[in-house]
Amino acid sequence: xxxxxxxxxxxxxxxxxxxxxxxxxxxxxxxxxxxxxxxxxxxxxxxxxxxxxxxxxxxxxxxxxxxxxxxxxxxxxxxxxxxxxxxxxxxxxxxxxxxxxxxxxxxxxxxxxxxxxxxxxxxxxxxxxxxxxxxxxxxxxxxxxxxxxxxxxxxxxxxxxxxxxxxxxxxxxxxxxxxxxxxxxxxxxxxxxxxxxxxxxxxxxxxxxxxxxxxxxxxxxxxxxxxxxxxxxxxxxxxxxxxxxxxxxxxxxxxxxxxxxxxxxxxx
Ligand SMILES: [Zn+2]
Numbered sequence: 001x002x003x004x005x006x007x008x009x010x011x012x013x014x015x016x017x018x019x020x021x022x023x024x025x026x027x028x029x030x031x032x033x034x035x036x037x038x039x040x041x042x043x044x045x046x047x048x049x050x051x052x053x054x055x056x057x058x059x060x061x062x063x064x065x066x067x068x069x070x071x072x073x074x075x076x077x078x079x080x081x082x083x084x085x086x087x088x089x090x091x092x093x094x095x096x097x098x099x100x101x102x103x104x105x106x107x108x109x110x111x112x113x114x115x116x117x118x119x120x121x122x123x124x125x126x127x128x129x130x131x132x133x134x135x136x137x138x139x140x141x142x143x144x145x146x147x148x149x150x151x152x153x154x155x156x157x158x159x160x161x162x163x164x165x166x167x168x169x170x171x172x173x174x175x176x177x178x179x180x181x182x183x184x185x186x187x188x189x190x191x192x193x194x195x196x197x198x199x200x201x202x203x204x205x206x207x208x209x210x211x212x213x214x215x216x217x218x219x220x221x222x223x224x225x226x227x228x229x230x231x232x233x234x235x236x237x238x239x240x241x242x243x244x245x246x247x248x249x250x251x252x253x254x255x256x257x258x259x260x261x262x263x264x265x266x267x268x
Contacts, residue, residue, distance in 0.1 A: 015053070020035050223241055
């Protein structure tokens with residue numbers, strides 16, 4: 001019984017990571033575990049080949065600290081191919097890393113949040129909401145405008161700590177900066193021209209034939225909700241939705257902003 005039964009056939013090359021037949025190795029290369037092809041590479045090429053090889057075989061499990069450290073270092077490698085591959089592997093291993101890195105940098109300066117749709121009010125009823133909230137970090141003023149009532153604009157000024165807490169909640173917990181991606185908002189214009197673009201003839205023919213052709217659904221009228229955010233790093237976010245419901249996190253934002261005004265109303 002061969003001792004090598006469970007091992008891949010041939011001899012291992014530590015550079016390319018392949019098992020190759022013995023004749024692919026020189027005498028010296030055999031001992032050094034470097035195949036003839038790899039021995040012709042320059043030192044830099046050897047290093048790149050080894051790195052790519054290690055990255056391609058990177059374990060898809062919880063990484064040890066030293067593995068993490070190595071992977072992070074490789075994302076800054078001088079060789080672009082190594083750096084790009086390391087970045088890809090890193091994003092697979094740590095899918096939330098990019099979000100978390102962004103969170104640390106993002107501070108909301110101003111926010112405007114409009115809701116014009118039905119919302120489950122938490123007591124078993126659907127309520128038609130037609131409101132706009134604004135937040136201003138510097139003045140710490142929170143406003144609510146209810147377009148359905150005569151109250152007009154109500155405002156509360158938050159304590160410094162309370163304002164910071166609210167803004168942190170919006171970025172860190174609600175991840176507002178990812179809503180466009182998370183809720184597929186503002187799709188590319190190309191998504192809206194299924195057959196009208198360059199196909200007018202087809203469309204007109206169908207109309208002439210008396211066929212009922214539904215034009216592609218385009219956003220009409222005002223959005224059901226819209227969020228505009230200006231961050232301290234001067235980036236601006238402006239997302240609108242035309243779906244007639246409020247997804248989970250925008251609803252959480254709505255309910256938590258509303259609370260500031262409900263508390264105030266109870267006083268009267
Ligand atoms: Zn090799």
